[in-house]
Amino acid sequence: MSKNTPKAIRGTQDIFGADAEDFAFVVETFERVRRLFRFRRIEMPVFEKTEVFARSLGETTDVVSKEMYSFEDRGGDSLTLRPEFTAGIARAFLTNGWQQHAPLKVATHGPLFRYERPQKGRYRQFHQIDAEIIGAAEPQADVELLCMADQLLKELGIKGVTLHLNTLGDGSSREAWRAALVDYFSAVKGDLSEDSQERLEKNPLRILDSKDRRDKPFLADAPKIDDFLSDEARAFFKAVTDGLDAAGVKWKRAEALVRGLDYYRHTAFEFIPDEGSAAADALGSQSTILGGGRYDGLMESLGGPATPAVGWAAGIERLAMLVGEREEAGPAIAIVPEVDDDFGLATLLSAALRRQALNTEVFATGSARKRFGKAMKALPAVFIIINRQKVVNSEYFEILTKPNDRRGALHEVLRDEILDGIRTVFTERLKVSSMNMPYGSIIQLKPEEVLVLTK
RNA sequence: GCGAUCGUAGCUCAGUUGGUUAGAGCGCCGGCUUGUGGUGCCGGAGGUCGGGGGUUCGAGACCCCUCGAUCGCCCCA
Numbered sequence: 001m002s003k004n005t006p007k008a009i010r011g012t013q014d015i016f017g018a019d020a021e022d023f024a025f026v027v028e029t030f031e032r033v034r035r036l037f038r039f040r041r042i043e044m045p046v047f048e049k050t051e052v053f054a055r056s057l058g059e060t061t062d063v064v065s066k067e068m069y070s071f072e073d074r075g076g077d078s079l080t081l082r083p084e085f086t087a088g089i090a091r092a093f094l095t096n097g098w099q100q101h102a103p104l105k106v107a108t109h110g111p112l113f114r115y116e117r118p119q120k121g122r123y124r125q126f127h128q129i130d131a132e133i134i135g136a137a138e139p140q141a142d143v144e145l146l147c148m149a150d151q152l153l154k155e156l157g158i159k160g161v162t163l164h165l166n167t168l169g170d171g172s173s174r175e176a177w178r179a180a181l182v183d184y185f186s187a188v189k190g191d192l193s194e195d196s197q198e199r200l201e202k203n204p205l206r207i208l209d210s211k212d213r214r215d216k217p218f219l220a221d222a223p224k225i226d227d228f229l230s231d232e233a234r235a236f237f238k239a240v241t242d243g244l245d246a247a248g249v250k251w252k253r254a255e256a257l258v259r260g261l262d263y264y265r266h267t268a269f270e271f272i273p274d275e276g277s278a279a280a281d282a283l284g285s286q287s288t289i290l291g292g293g294r295y296d297g298l299m300e301s302l303g304g305p306a307t308p309a310v311g312w313a314a315g316i317e318r319l320a321m322l323v324g325e326r327e328e329a330g331p332a333i334a335i336v337p338e339v340d341d342d343f344g345l346a347t348l349l350s351a352a353l354r355r356q357a358l359n360t361e362v363f364a365t366g367s368a369r370k371r372f373g374k375a376m377k378a379l380p381a382v383f384i385i386i387n388r389q390k391v392v393n394s395e396y397f398e399i400l401t402k403p404n405d406r407r408g409a410l411h412e413v414l415r416d417e418i419l420d421g422i423r424t425v426f427t428e429r430l431k432v433s434s435m436n437m438p439y440g441s442i443i444q445l446k447p448e449e450v451l452v453l454t455k
Numbered sequence: 456g457c458g459a460u461c462g463u464a465g466c467u468c469a470g471u472u473g474g475u476u477a478g479a480g481c482g483c484c485g486g487c488u489u490g491u492g493g494u495g496c497c498g499g500a501g502g503u504c505g506g507g508g509g510u511u512c513g514a515g516a517c518c519c520c521u522c523g524a525u526c527g528c529c530c531c532a
Contacts, residue, residue, distance in 0.1 A: 007505095010523070062530045066456080084532085112532085117456085119526065128532060195529065203530095211528085261531095270532090288532060315532035366484085369492070376493045385491080400491075 011116070011124025013317075022320035023127075027109055029155050030129040037148045039107040039131055044088045046111065050078040056087040056301050057261050060202060067114045081113035085130040086263075086295065086311055087302075093134050094304040102135025102307075105144075109316065120284040121318045129319075132311030139236050142267045142294060142310050143243030149290055149312055150249045153271060158322045160277030161289065164254035165244075165269045167237040168205075169229045171297065174265065178204060180223035188218055208256035224255055233266065240267055259293050263301060267310065268293035282321050289322065290314035330379030331361040332418050337386040338368040345386055345397070345450060349425070356421040382418045397445040 008014060015023055034041070050070050057064050069081040082088050085108060098104055109129040118124060131148060133141040146163065153161055168174045181204045189197055193212035200207065208219060229237070244251050251269075259268045270291040273279035280287065292312025299307035333353055337346040346362050353360045363375040375383060385400040426432075430452060 007523075067530080114531080116530075117528095118524085122531080126532075198529095206530090285527060291532060313532060318532065367486095369489090372492055387491085 009124070011118040013123055013125075018325055019320065021326040022323050023316060025323055025326055026156060026316050026319045027129070030107070030109060030152060033148060033152045033155055034107040034131065036151070037105070037144065039105040039148070042089070042092070042106045042108050044082070044085065044092060044108055044110070047079050047081050048088050048091060050080040052091045052302070053080055053083060053087050056090060056263060056298050057084070058263075061261060063114065063261070067116055069113045069115060083112055083114045085112070085128060085313055086132065086298065089130075089132055089134070089311075090298050090302055090304075090309070093307070094299065094302060099135065099305075099307075103141065104134045105132075106134070107131045121315065121321060123317065127316040128313045129316060130311065130313040132309060134309040134311075135307055136310070137296075137308035139239035139267075140243060142240045143247065145292070145310055145312060146240075146244060146251075146269065147247045147249055149271065149292075149314075150247075152314075153290070156319060156323050158279060158289075158319070160274045160279045161271050162274055163244075163249065163251040163269060164257050164272050165241070165251045165267070166254050166257040167225065167229065167233060167240075167266055168258065168264055168268050168293070169225055169233040170236075170265055173225070173228045173230050173233045177223060177225045177228040180228065181205065181207070184221075184223055185218065192218070205258035208258060219256070226255070236266055259291075261295075263295040263298040264293045265296040266294040269312070271314075279322050283318060289318050330381070332358045332381050333360040333384060333422070334375040334378055334380035334382075335360060335362045335384045335386070336368075336371045336375050337362070337364050338371070339388060340364070342386045342388060342397070349384060349386075352425040352429070353421060356425060358418060358421045381415055382422070384422070397447075397450055399445060 031041075050068070053068060054064050059065065063083050068083055070078060071080075073079050089106065089108070092098065093104070107130060109127065111125050111127050113125055115124060116122065129152075131145060133145055150163065169177065182200065185192065185196070185200055185204060185207055189200060191214065192200070192207070193210065193214045195212060196207045196210050196215050199210075207215060208222060210216075210219070226234075241251065254270075257268055257270060270288045272287050273283060273289065279289075283289065290312055291314070292310070294308070294310040296306070296308045298309065299305065333350075335346045335350055337343050343362075343364050346364060350360045350362050361375075361378060361380070363371045363378070365371065366374070372385070383400070386397060387400065388397055430449060
């Protein structure tokens, strides 16, 4: 590589091969589960006016104050690449009059941008799947959303992950709790870590999940949200947990679980790998794989009517790390024309087979030997080798259908389907009633038959 | 924004206390062998050792800066 070749931007990734398969598997599974739960697909712009994020997330949050990709466009407007989905969806809900569809269940996925230090499972351009229920104040909405998340993780085959659940109460409960925490921690401020002293000013709730040893002694006796919950908030949370129990979704109360962004109320949750699990190992310090909560305050911060809503998002890269290696599957059929003159016949066959919904790849570069070697490496279920033979004065073609023994067991079931497909192509084209074609059979075609085939 | 480790061919890595034309395996290209084929053998292309500066008779190795990667902290999915 020349030193003049531009490099990828820090924190971005080019995804290829097995990793790309993992990524696609996550997205495809999400799409399937989304339909099962009847969430409607939406597409959102990748950038918005900066104020969309500044007003909804809160000016003082780290995301807004130092992690946004903001720029001025040619018209002088301040725009920002979306650092999350929720704010943009809320904006769309308000500007498009989607109130008429409320309660509205929507889902989307795509890239997000945050100027952060890259590390394991964390990038500057990263990707999330996202689900939201807007305009539903009932705890049933929280339950349905969590059921969907739970089923998604199960269908992805991710094990050793637990739903950690908490309530932040309604607006007034949350404020009372926050004030009590500030009082409590201010009294011992000098003994707290520097980080937590700062959090005391900016985000006191966050002190609760501090990892610093100096903070730990004070955490157990800190004020609990449960002592500040209004009767309504308590009833709401109970309805959520009862619903989860009814649906068979396992959960664990996590009193220290809070949300960083200002707009959250009531339910807050994260799916976190169990300690010592393979999932925890694979993720390093990026422990949360799916997180969200209720954000009843958001719409008002954007100047809209009070609108209750609840949602979650999950990092696709993180999920992809947990779904296990998905190899790129080999082709069903590999076609190897031994000489270039037979490339036309190979093209004809591949086109016909693809129309039969059989994925097919043609190997036609290098010597016959190399062609076969490359076809081997692609691990097809079946080979079709086109071999031109000369016998005395006439020329004929041999078409050899050969199952791949190397991965025989894997393709056992597939083979019959594949050979059926090949048989169909030949019998239809040659207008013969049937064609015997067991594994390893050789079909000899005269030039005039090839002519019929290629017509 | 802070800290630690690292950066040699397309990939995975060797490269001894600084000492001649920087190596291997895999991959790629070509040839031979074999001849219903996945093997073996031979050959070839491909590196200003991330970039810049410095120390030295001499730097891939040492020092500084910078860029990037990885893993933590903060924050967060």
